[in-house]
Structures are given as structure tokens and as C-alpha cells.
Amino acid sequence: MAYRPSKQFKKTLLGSGAVLVLAALNAPAAVSFAEEKYHAYKIARPDYTRRYGSWAEVPVPAEYRINAIHAALLHTGKVLLIAGSGNDQKNFDAGTFETILWDPARNAFKKVPTPVDFFCSGHTQLPDGRLLVAGGTARYEVLDGEVKKAGGGMRVKNESPDKEVTLKKGTVFRSPSGIEYVSTSEVTVPRAKREFEISYFASGQMKPWKTKVTAAESRVFVEAREEGPEALTTEAAQYEVVGLTGEDADNVYGLAQKLTTEKQDFQGIKAAYEFDPKAERYVPVAPMKDARWYPTLVGLQDGRVLAVSGLNDVGDVVPGDNEIYDPESKKWTKGPFHYFPTYPALFLTRGGKLLYTGSNAGYGPADKGREPGLWDLETNTFTKLGGLTDPDQLETSASLLLPPAQNQKVMVLGGGGVGESEKSTARTSVIDLSADSPVFTDGPALPQGTRYLSSVLMPDDTVFTSGGSRDYRGRSGSDVLRAQFYDPESNAFTEAAEPTVGRNYHSEALLLPDGRVATFGSDPLYDDEDNTKLGTFEQRIEVFTPPYLHRAGTARPVLGGGSRELDRNGRATFTTEDAGRIVKARLMRPSAVTHTTDVEQRSIALGLTKGSDGVTLTVDVPDDRTLVPPGWYMLFVVDRDGVPSEAQWIQVG
Known part of the structure; x- marks a missing residue:
């Protein structure tokens, strides 16, 4: 339908003599002003939001604005935003390290004492709901020409x-x-x-x-x-x-062997901490054997955690010495040896092997450790997987395990060339690991080549993607102010409402328990298209409300009382007046995301049984811990119109 401005809108736009004078003096500015007002009017219309969703900026008090480098959802419903030194050497030199805890339900903020510089650390969810944070920054890089001492x-x-x-x-x-x-x-x-x-x-x-x-x-x-x-x-x-x-x-x-004035890279630390969501503080645990900056931490089926890659204490990529954290002993032991570039995307697959999609975020030679493959940790064998288009543009690409996890399909989206390359790709590829001989096959293309794309699993089995930039760190004003949904069933994208805040390097997005998506951060290299003004870190928080929450006259299904733990049969029962219209249930692991790398999120389809009383609902969780790693999950139920409930938190042991 055609959109027609209201009388009030026309009056605001045309009724002022001052505006008419302005238009006469500066017609392009007046046209731009009119377009912005019309756009704001259009995207607020109910028929628009029902189809595309909407964005809103979260008011953040000045004292809680932060350079969000890492974001993790805790089982308390709060979001941990970690800056460390926030890519600011002045903060590093002063020992100023920051963490903020945000409660989206009340829009309340709290500062958390931060013991070390977690800037560019790794993190993962532990079975008891704590967040393991390991690695970070020991020294900032010094570029060629700036190194004064060998x-x-x-x-x-x-x-x-x-x-x-x-x-x-x-x-x-x-x-x-x-x-x-x-x-x-x-x-x-x-x-x-x-x-x-x-x-x-x-x-x-x-x-x-x-x-x-x-x-x-x-x-x-x-x-x-x-x-x-x-x-x-x-x-x-x-x-x-x-x-x-x-x-x-x-x-x-x-x-x-070599002491020179060549470029000196960032250096990592060995420190490891668990963040306690109840006490809301960091608790020290045994340090890693190797220092790591830009590492990936991935949870395994037995609750242990594998730490891989990162820059070590002299600024070299860890050559393949990986290690495993045991949350029971709070100690690290030697893991299987394999080389990866920094922040590799590793996904636990059915059977216990790890899929490396080739997605990574930055450091390492262009010709080493970048081919996708399946890694068997028990035998330490790595089987390469082919078929990927633009394999030289996997750096800063997004990867995720498509919903539901039982289908064992993994998607790679976008990416760019190694280092500060101008290359970016619109390629998406999907691999079906249940096939006899799995290979990547091309999916639908993104609207344009995109690096740093945020990709979030949704309760209705779609994937919401937004932001990113065409060029390295948003260079040349290349932020992509677009969003879209990917539907795994139809293998197609559909348009979503456009964000107003650009997100490139050092940005994050995650699903909230109420079914919305929150976006944070962005660290552009420059603030203008001509690349003359140094970039400013984006501290605004913007939240996307999906179309399913804008459907007029449709009340959300509500899950009432129920257990926060599974019984011995892997089941949990809840009461709800909406049992009749609920058609599916999803168990969704909370995110821990940084540098476009989120190996935590996954969505598992649950068995669903309705009681004869019409008000009880029993969900049945698969007992395969390679499919459902131990930990806390959000339980969503979805009605026949695709509208999800708010999440109930449930623990899988």
C-alpha cells in the first residue's frame, strides 16, 4: 500500500515559513530533512512493523557507556558487557579495565570490578551457569616505524x-x-x-x-x-x-634469535576467571599454560572447555598447543595439537567432533590453518571439507549451527580477505554434516559483500542477520545499514527493518530472553567516507523487536510454573493456558560473542506432549550431550502463528 503522511506530519514538514525559507536557501538539505522525517514516519507504521520489525535505542546513562568488545547472556537474564581496556591504550597504560552488567528487563546497569585486561579474551558458558573468561591483553601492538627500541x-x-x-x-x-x-x-x-x-x-x-x-x-x-x-x-x-x-x-x-624494530604485535595473558552470575563478580581460577589473545573457547559434551589459538606472550600465534579446562578441578591440561588462526569458529557436532568452518578473526598467515574441516579430538585427526566459494574470504565471516541443531547443518555468511584487505563477499554456504560425504554448497547471497555480519538464532527457527561493513573496519563509510531473516526451510532471505546504528569491527548481537535482539559496539577505523577522521567507538545499544512481537491482536503464549531442572527422563512439565495453540518448543543456548565469533548459540527441537487437562505441557530434551551440551538454556514455546513465549530458564546436566 502507499504511505500517506498524516496532517500533523504535513504541518510539521511544510507549515513553517522558516522551513520554506530554508528550502529556498538550501534545497538539498530540505529534501534530506523531508526524507528523514518520512522514513521515520513510515517505519513506525503498524503495517510496516508487523512485516519488518522495528529498532529502538536503549537509553544508557553516561557513566555506564562502554566500549563493548564482548557480550554474553547469563542465566539471570542479564547481559555481561566486557571492554577490558576497550582497544584504548591509554586505558591499558592506566590499568583502567571495565565490565558492565545490563539488565534488559529493567534497563538497569551495574559496574563490575575487572581484575585484568580481558580485551580480546575468549569466553564460554559452563554447566553451572558461570561464564569462563580466559586470556586477554598483556601488551598493545607497536606498528612499523613506531618501534624505537629493539x-x-x-x-x-x-x-x-x-x-x-x-x-x-x-x-x-x-x-x-x-x-x-x-x-x-x-x-x-x-x-x-x-x-x-x-x-x-x-x-x-x-x-x-x-x-x-x-x-x-x-x-x-x-x-x-x-x-x-x-x-x-x-x-x-x-x-x-x-x-x-x-x-x-x-x-x-x-x-x-631475533631482536629487531619490526612491528610488534599484541601479546596475550594466561589469566582465567569464572564470572559468577549470582554474586556478580569474577572469581580467579588456574591460569592457562599458554598466554592467549584472540582465543576461541568451546564447550565440550562432558562440560569441559577447549581453548585454541590466540597470540601468545611474545605476540606469535600459538603454534597449535591447545588446552582443556575442567570446571570441577578449575585447572587446565594439555589438549590435542592443531594449528588455527585466531578466533577460529569451532562447533560441537553430533558425535563429539568439532567442525571448523574456516571463519576466523584476524591473525595468522593466509596459507595456514584456514581450510574448513572436521576435527576428531580423540584421534586428533582433521578431515578437510570442500565446496566453499570464496575460500580466501573467510576472515571476519559469520558462522552458526542452523536451527534446529538436530539437522546438523552449519552456515557461513560473508567475510573478507586476510588482514586489511578491501575484499568482501556476499557468499553464504551451508554444509549438511549428516550427509555421507558432506561438502559446502552455496546458499542465497547477501545483499552485498559483508564483513563482521551479526547472525542470531531466533525462537521461530529463522536466523536474523544485521550490520557489518563492506570494507575493513567500515573503511570509506562502508557500514551496511541493512538487516534480513534467513529461513533454513526455504533457503531464502527476507528483508527486515533497517538498523540506524552502524556495526562493524568489535560489535556484537545476541538473543534476549524476551525474544528481541540486542546489538552493541562497533570500532570503525575512520568516521568519514574520505578516511580523514579517526574512528570513534560506538557505545549506543540498539534493540530489534521482530515482526512476531508486532502482530496486532495476538497475545504471546505464556509458560507458567515449572521445573528449572530436568527429571531423570530428561523432561520438564509446565502449566499454560495456551497449550492448545502451542506447536513447538525450542531449547536455546545463551550467546557469548565477540569478533563475529559465537560458537555457543544453538537451538534444539524438543519433544512436546500436552496433558489431557489442557493446561499442562511436557517438553522432552534429547539425552545426547554432543547435541545438547550441559548448561543453562532458554526454553521458548511457539504457537501456530510463529509467536514465541518469553523464555523460561532450565538447566541441562
């Missing part, structure tokens, strides 16, 4: 089998020629490994014991005390630790 990785050796050695930040290493380098962080080197060797004489008698000592090793970043070419070296050498005496001086030393 620096690089120092391997610190300890040959003593009797004690570990801790060298504090600021420890001095001296080269054979007398050049001194200073460590930028504390480093602990374990005891050397002592092994006993047993051998025998020809007569069969045992020879005296022999021992073999293998030096232990840790890494630390060092930089020269002074500027100048004297400190540059690309030759291997041994460095004494200034201040050590006696046996310590003999047993502990440094080895370095």
Missing part, C-alpha cells in the same frame, strides 16, 4: 631440577657484547626435568645410575634499554640474567 621474544632456560625460577618484570638480560634488554612482564620457568638412565654390563649386572637433565623453558618479551642500531640482532645468542649469582647464574639464562 625487541622480541626471549626463551628463558632453567637447568635446575630442584626449583622453579620466577623473574620479575624488569629483569635485565645482557648479551655477550654487553647490550642489555629488559623483560616487559614476569615469567616463571619450571624446574628442569630429571630422568634416570639404567644400563647393564655385558655380564648382565646393573651399571651405576646415570641422570639426564633437560632444561625447562618459558618465554618473555624483552626490549632494549636504549634506542639505537647496536641492539638490533638476527643472530642466535645466549644472554646472562643480571643479578643472579652462584648456581642460579649458571642454571638460568636467556636465548634469543
Whole structure:
């Protein structure tokens, strides 16, 4: 139908002499003003919102505005927004690290003390509802041309089998020629490994014991005390630790191969914490063995967590040393070895294998670790999967396990070239893991090439996608102010209302328990199309209300009282006056998202049984924990018109 402005709208637009004068003096400005007013009028119309949905900005008090780098939904219904230093080196240098807890039901905010710089950490939901947060920032990058002092990785050796050695930040290493380098962080080197060797004489008698000592090793970043070419070296050498005496001086030393003024990348930390949603605070747990910046944490079927990739404590991509966290012991152990670029998208699939879609977010060579595949953790075998269009444009792409999870279909959307490439793709691809020989096949194209696309699973089995940019970090004013729904059944996109806030790098989106979608963050490189003004971090929160919540005269189905845990048969029963019109139930895992990477969200179809009394409803949860990993979930029921209830929280053990 044609939209006609109301009388009030016409009066506002044309009834003022001042506006007519303005139009005469500056016709383009007047036309732009008129278009904006008309657009605002059009998208507020009920028939528009019923078809496309609507957007609204959340009022955030100034003291709670934050550079949201990470967003996670907790089983209390609150959203944890983590900035750490927020991609701001001044904050990092000052030790100013931030976390905000947002309650969308009351639009209330709370500051949470943040113990370390969680900027670019990894996170995942634990079975008890806590959020594991691990890694973060130890040092900001220094670009080519800005490095004033030679620096690089120092391997610190300890040959003593009797004690570990801790060298504090600021420890001095001296080269054979007398050049001194200073460590930028504390480093602990374990005891050397002592092994006993047993051998025998020809007569069969045992020879005296022999021992073999293998030096232990840790890494630390060092930089020269002074500027100048004297400190540059690309030759291997041994460095004494200034201040050590006696046996310590003999047993502990440094080895370095390359100390230069080349670009120095970000460096990670080993720290790990659990965020307690009830106490609303971070609780320290054992640190990781490897420092990690830009890691992925993925929950496994037994409740443990696998941490992969990231930049280590000297700024190198962790070469494949992965580790597993046990939420019972609060400790880490060695995991299967495999190399991935940073923030790889890994999904737990039926049977326990992990699918790597090839989606990632940034660091690592273009020709290593970027091919999709299925990873068997038990045998540590990786089977590559083909068929993907534009395989060189997977960086900053979105990936998700399509609903319902039982179908075992995974989708990749958009993406761009490696690094600061101008390339972006409109490609979507879907792989059916239940097929005998799964391969990626092309899905419908996005409206344009898009990096940093946010993709959110919805209770009605659609996928809501929004935002992103065509170019690297929104360069050249390339933010995409569009949104759309993908329907897995029809394999097609339909248009949704357009957001008003651009979202590119460092942006997030997640499903709220009331069925809306909240969007956060954005860190553009520039604030103008000519790339002359440095970008400003986007601190506004915008929430999308889907069409199913705008359907006039349709009340949402309501789930009443019921258990927050499953019985021994994997079932839970609820009361509802709407049992007659409810047609399906979905168990939806809450998001933990950063850098377009959300390996947590999944939607599981549940068995549904209606009681003979007409007011009870029993849901049946699959007992396959590779399909339904342990943890807290949102339970939605959906009526015959596609309208979902508000979520009830339920725990799967």
C-alpha cells in the first residue's frame, strides 16, 4: 500500500515559513530533512512493523557507556558487557579495565570490578551457569616505524631440577657484547626435568645410575634499554640474567634469535576467571599454560572447555598447543595439537567432533590453518571439507549451527580477505554434516559483500542477520545499514527493518530472553567516507523487536510454573493456558560473542506432549550431550502463528 503522511506530519514538514525559507536557501538539505522525517514516519507504521520489525535505542546513562568488545547472556537474564581496556591504550597504560552488567528487563546497569585486561579474551558458558573468561591483553601492538627500541621474544632456560625460577618484570638480560634488554612482564620457568638412565654390563649386572637433565623453558618479551642500531640482532645468542649469582647464574639464562624494530604485535595473558552470575563478580581460577589473545573457547559434551589459538606472550600465534579446562578441578591440561588462526569458529557436532568452518578473526598467515574441516579430538585427526566459494574470504565471516541443531547443518555468511584487505563477499554456504560425504554448497547471497555480519538464532527457527561493513573496519563509510531473516526451510532471505546504528569491527548481537535482539559496539577505523577522521567507538545499544512481537491482536503464549531442572527422563512439565495453540518448543543456548565469533548459540527441537487437562505441557530434551551440551538454556514455546513465549530458564546436566 502507499504511505500517506498524516496532517500533523504535513504541518510539521511544510507549515513553517522558516522551513520554506530554508528550502529556498538550501534545497538539498530540505529534501534530506523531508526524507528523514518520512522514513521515520513510515517505519513506525503498524503495517510496516508487523512485516519488518522495528529498532529502538536503549537509553544508557553516561557513566555506564562502554566500549563493548564482548557480550554474553547469563542465566539471570542479564547481559555481561566486557571492554577490558576497550582497544584504548591509554586505558591499558592506566590499568583502567571495565565490565558492565545490563539488565534488559529493567534497563538497569551495574559496574563490575575487572581484575585484568580481558580485551580480546575468549569466553564460554559452563554447566553451572558461570561464564569462563580466559586470556586477554598483556601488551598493545607497536606498528612499523613506531618501534624505537629493539625487541622480541626471549626463551628463558632453567637447568635446575630442584626449583622453579620466577623473574620479575624488569629483569635485565645482557648479551655477550654487553647490550642489555629488559623483560616487559614476569615469567616463571619450571624446574628442569630429571630422568634416570639404567644400563647393564655385558655380564648382565646393573651399571651405576646415570641422570639426564633437560632444561625447562618459558618465554618473555624483552626490549632494549636504549634506542639505537647496536641492539638490533638476527643472530642466535645466549644472554646472562643480571643479578643472579652462584648456581642460579649458571642454571638460568636467556636465548634469543631475533631482536629487531619490526612491528610488534599484541601479546596475550594466561589469566582465567569464572564470572559468577549470582554474586556478580569474577572469581580467579588456574591460569592457562599458554598466554592467549584472540582465543576461541568451546564447550565440550562432558562440560569441559577447549581453548585454541590466540597470540601468545611474545605476540606469535600459538603454534597449535591447545588446552582443556575442567570446571570441577578449575585447572587446565594439555589438549590435542592443531594449528588455527585466531578466533577460529569451532562447533560441537553430533558425535563429539568439532567442525571448523574456516571463519576466523584476524591473525595468522593466509596459507595456514584456514581450510574448513572436521576435527576428531580423540584421534586428533582433521578431515578437510570442500565446496566453499570464496575460500580466501573467510576472515571476519559469520558462522552458526542452523536451527534446529538436530539437522546438523552449519552456515557461513560473508567475510573478507586476510588482514586489511578491501575484499568482501556476499557468499553464504551451508554444509549438511549428516550427509555421507558432506561438502559446502552455496546458499542465497547477501545483499552485498559483508564483513563482521551479526547472525542470531531466533525462537521461530529463522536466523536474523544485521550490520557489518563492506570494507575493513567500515573503511570509506562502508557500514551496511541493512538487516534480513534467513529461513533454513526455504533457503531464502527476507528483508527486515533497517538498523540506524552502524556495526562493524568489535560489535556484537545476541538473543534476549524476551525474544528481541540486542546489538552493541562497533570500532570503525575512520568516521568519514574520505578516511580523514579517526574512528570513534560506538557505545549506543540498539534493540530489534521482530515482526512476531508486532502482530496486532495476538497475545504471546505464556509458560507458567515449572521445573528449572530436568527429571531423570530428561523432561520438564509446565502449566499454560495456551497449550492448545502451542506447536513447538525450542531449547536455546545463551550467546557469548565477540569478533563475529559465537560458537555457543544453538537451538534444539524438543519433544512436546500436552496433558489431557489442557493446561499442562511436557517438553522432552534429547539425552545426547554432543547435541545438547550441559548448561543453562532458554526454553521458548511457539504457537501456530510463529509467536514465541518469553523464555523460561532450565538447566541441562
